[in-house]
Each structure stands twice: as C-alpha cells, then as structure tokens.
Amino acid sequence: MDYVSFYNVLDDYFISKVLRPASEWSYMKVVRTFIEFCGEDIYPENVTRMDVLRWWRHILTEQGLSKRTWNNKVAHMRAIFNHAIRYKLISERENPFRLVVVKPDIKRKKTLAxxxxxxxxxxxxxxxxxxxxxxxxxxxxxxxxxxxxxxxxxxxxxxxxxxxxxxxxxxxxxxxxxxxxxxxxxxxxxxxxxxxxxxxxxxxxxxxxxxxxxxxxxxxxxxxxxxxxxxxxxxxxxxxxxxxxxxxxxxxxxxxxxxxxxxxxxxxxxxxxxxxxxxxxxxxxxxxxxxxxxxxxxEYVEANIDSLRRNLEAAFAF
Missing domain, CATH: 1.10.443.10 (Intergrase catalytic core)
Known part of the structure; x- marks a missing residue:
C-alpha cells in the first residue's frame, strides 16, 4: 500500500496555511530531523507513540538539547499530524505527539554585559x-x-x-x-x-x-x-x-x-x-x-541584582 510521505503532508499543510517562509523552513527542518532519526522508510501513517518517546529520549538525553527545544519540535509535529488526521491524509487515529510536552526549566534571561x-x-x-x-x-x-x-x-x-x-x-x-x-x-x-x-x-x-x-x-x-x-x-x-x-x-x-x-x-x-x-x-x-x-x-526584564543587594544591605543595617 502506498502511504503519503511527510513531504506530501507538508505540501498540503503549507498550501492550506498562510505561513512565513521562515516558518515553513522551520517545519521542514523539524521533519527532516525526525526522519533522520527514524529512518527514510518512516511514513506519517506508521509513526507510533514509541517512536515519539524514543525521539524524545534522543533529543533530551543523548543530544542534551533543552526542554524548550523539544517542546518546539513537538508543537510543529503535532500541528502536522493534526492536519493529516483532519483531512484524512492518514488513517484517523490519535495524534502520536499528543501529551508529550515537558515542563521547561525557567532560566534567567540572557543579556550582554x-x-x-x-x-x-x-x-x-x-x-x-x-x-x-x-x-x-x-x-x-x-x-x-x-x-x-x-x-x-x-x-x-x-x-x-x-x-x-x-x-x-x-x-x-x-x-x-x-x-x-x-x-x-x-x-x-x-x-x-x-x-x-x-x-x-x-x-x-x-x-x-x-x-x-x-x-x-x-x-x-x-x-x-x-x-x-x-x-x-x-x-x-x-x-x-x-x-x-x-x-x-x-x-x-x-x-x-x-x-x-x-x-x-x-x-x-x-x-x-x-x-x-x-x-x-x-x-x-x-x-x-x-x-x-x-x-x-x-518576562524580558532581568532582575536588577545590584538594586536587590542595596535593599538587602539597607534591610539589615543596624
């Protein structure tokens, strides 16, 4: 049986959406990394939740990428599968990228000294x-x-x-x-x-x-x-x-x-x-x-540590 490829789904998704070129490039990049991990013979039709969880471990543990990076990849893949399921490009079933988002660590915003x-x-x-x-x-x-x-x-x-x-x-x-x-x-x-x-x-x-x-x-x-x-x-x-x-x-x-x-x-x-x-x-x-x-x-405002220090010094001044 011939299955639609990821690139067929992407073409259909891009035609039905108004996306910026940078956004389309981002979707293509995420899909390519998933195919590289699973192998060229992977199709949207036969992706399982276990494939997703294995990719999850690879991204977070083996590659050491951030949780935010993982969640970004999940958002892209979930949107693609939702589109494929909705328009019956694949057999109707539950999205394998559902419920795999992880809570990201909240880090201090990066500024330049x-x-x-x-x-x-x-x-x-x-x-x-x-x-x-x-x-x-x-x-x-x-x-x-x-x-x-x-x-x-x-x-x-x-x-x-x-x-x-x-x-x-x-x-x-x-x-x-x-x-x-x-x-x-x-x-x-x-x-x-x-x-x-x-x-x-x-x-x-x-x-x-x-x-x-x-x-x-x-x-x-x-x-x-x-x-x-x-x-x-x-x-x-x-x-x-x-x-x-x-x-x-x-x-x-x-x-x-x-x-x-x-x-x-x-x-x-x-x-x-x-x-x-x-x-x-x-x-x-x-x-x-x-x-x-x-x-x-x-969320963009970094705490003023010098001001905090001065206030602490004043609080404990006797």
Whole structure:
C-alpha cells in the first residue's frame, strides 16, 4: 500500500496555511530531523507513540538539547499530524505527539554585559579600520563588510527589534525626517505593526546604509538590510538577504569575542537597561518591543541584582 510521505503532508499543510517562509523552513527542518532519526522508510501513517518517546529520549538525553527545544519540535509535529488526521491524509487515529510536552526549566534571561558589548565594538571597529586601510583577506569571512554588520548591531542594540523584523525592513519603512522605523506585521511574532524611534546613536550608520543603498539602485520597496547589495559577486543583487548570513555573522562574532552573542540578547539587554533607569516606564518598554501584554514584557526584564543587594544591605543595617 502506498502511504503519503511527510513531504506530501507538508505540501498540503503549507498550501492550506498562510505561513512565513521562515516558518515553513522551520517545519521542514523539524521533519527532516525526525526522519533522520527514524529512518527514510518512516511514513506519517506508521509513526507510533514509541517512536515519539524514543525521539524524545534522543533529543533530551543523548543530544542534551533543552526542554524548550523539544517542546518546539513537538508543537510543529503535532500541528502536522493534526492536519493529516483532519483531512484524512492518514488513517484517523490519535495524534502520536499528543501529551508529550515537558515542563521547561525557567532560566534567567540572557543579556550582554558592558564588557561584552565593549568587546563587540572593539572587534568590529578593528575590522572596519582594516577595510578602510585596504587590508583585505581574500578568504571568506562572515564579518565582511564590517561597516554593514556594525550597522546591523547598532540597529538591534538601539531598537531591541527581532532579527526577523530587521530582515523585513524596506527602505520606505525608514523615516529619517521624523526619526522613525516602521516594523512590518509580517516580520513581527504577533503579526502587529509598530514603530520604533531612531536614536542619535543609531542615526549615522543607519543613514549611511540607507543612502548607499539608494546609490546602489535600491527602490522604496526593496529590503534595506541586504548584504547582497554590497557583495561583489555576480548574480546575487536580486536576492533578498535571509537568516543564514545573519546567523553566520553572529556565530563568527561570538567566536571572535569569546562569548555567545545573538540578536535576542540585544533585545533582552535594552529592556533590562531601560528598567534600571530612575525614570523607567514599563509602558515604554512594552511599546518598544511591540508586545500585546505587559505580562510578556515582564518576562524580558532581568532582575536588577545590584538594586536587590542595596535593599538587602539597607534591610539589615543596624
């Protein structure tokens, strides 16, 4: 008997949903890892609960991945099987990915210390100086061109936007006159459009990227953060920049700096820094991050350990 493959189910699922390319890529990646574990002869029709539990042990115990990672994989696979069962792509039965979510550990949000941020800027400013001096290493390097990636860092650091929001910015979303960046709903996790201000520290590099993009022929609806526009290779100018170059940049930067650096760490850091200020405003932080509820915003705020220490010292002062 011929069974539908996972990829047949995915095709049907993608056609029936309105998903972002990044979301489709995520589903494909999870399915591929499951097939690699079970073997190429596995079909949705013959997946058992024991297959799922064996994969569970492999992910959490053998690979040592986090519970959140496992739950993310489960959410993807459960949605795919629910679709297959609902539309009778497989025999109607209970979803094998039901009731296998695990309670994740709640860890402290990861932020960047001042020393780490200084290291980032020292590394990138050195790369910029080398490029300006004509020192060119012909070998591929994910940090090149350094001025472009420095603009990326500044944008993430001074706005707290997500990497997907950054990749969705078009030139027409930049309002230099009023100092505003419009973040599109298709790039936001909650599918909401919102705006963030262009601060004085961000403006110089952002203006440079904007005007240089225009000189390179970029139109109003073209992607702003597109490294292909400044790549000397042929046949790449028409392509948008996607997540892989961004991930490669942060992997290399983390290696150069000796610490983990990611777009989301800038997001957590700006929130924590804002909440340390005497004139802090939780509403301002919520507006900056584009959250629909204050409860979500509070999850981003790291406890101020210095303030806690001072209060403890005062409590026990006799």
């Amino acid at each position: 001042n020393e780490q941020i200084k290291k980032i800027y020292l590394v990138m400013e050195r790369k910029i100086m080398e490029e300006q001096s004509g020192i060119d290493d012909p070998r591929p390097n994910a940090l090149k061109p350094a001025w472009f990636w420095m603009t990326t860092i500044d944008t993430l650091r001074y706005t707290g936007m997500r990497q997907n929001q950054l990749l969705h910015i078009r030139l027409c979303d930049i309002d230099l006159k009023n100092g505003i960046i419009n973040l599109r709903p298709e790039g936001s996790k909650n599918h909401r459009e919102h705006r963030v201000p262009i601060t004085d520290r961000l403006r110089p590099r952002l203006e440079h990227l904007y005007h240089l993009s225009v000189r390179k022929g970029a139109k109003a609806e073209d992607q702003l953060f597109n490294i292909n526009r400044f790549n000397l290779k042929k046949n790449v100018l028409g392509k948008n920049m996607d997540h892989p170059p961004l991930r490669a940049f942060f992997r290399r930067l983390s290696k150069e700096c000796g610490c983990v650096i990611s777009p989301h760490r800038f997001r957590h850091t700006i929130v924590t820094d804002m909440m340390k200020r005497p004139e802090r405003s939780l509403n301002d932080v919520q507006m900056l991050l584009g959250h629909s509820s204050l409860a979500v915003t509070l």
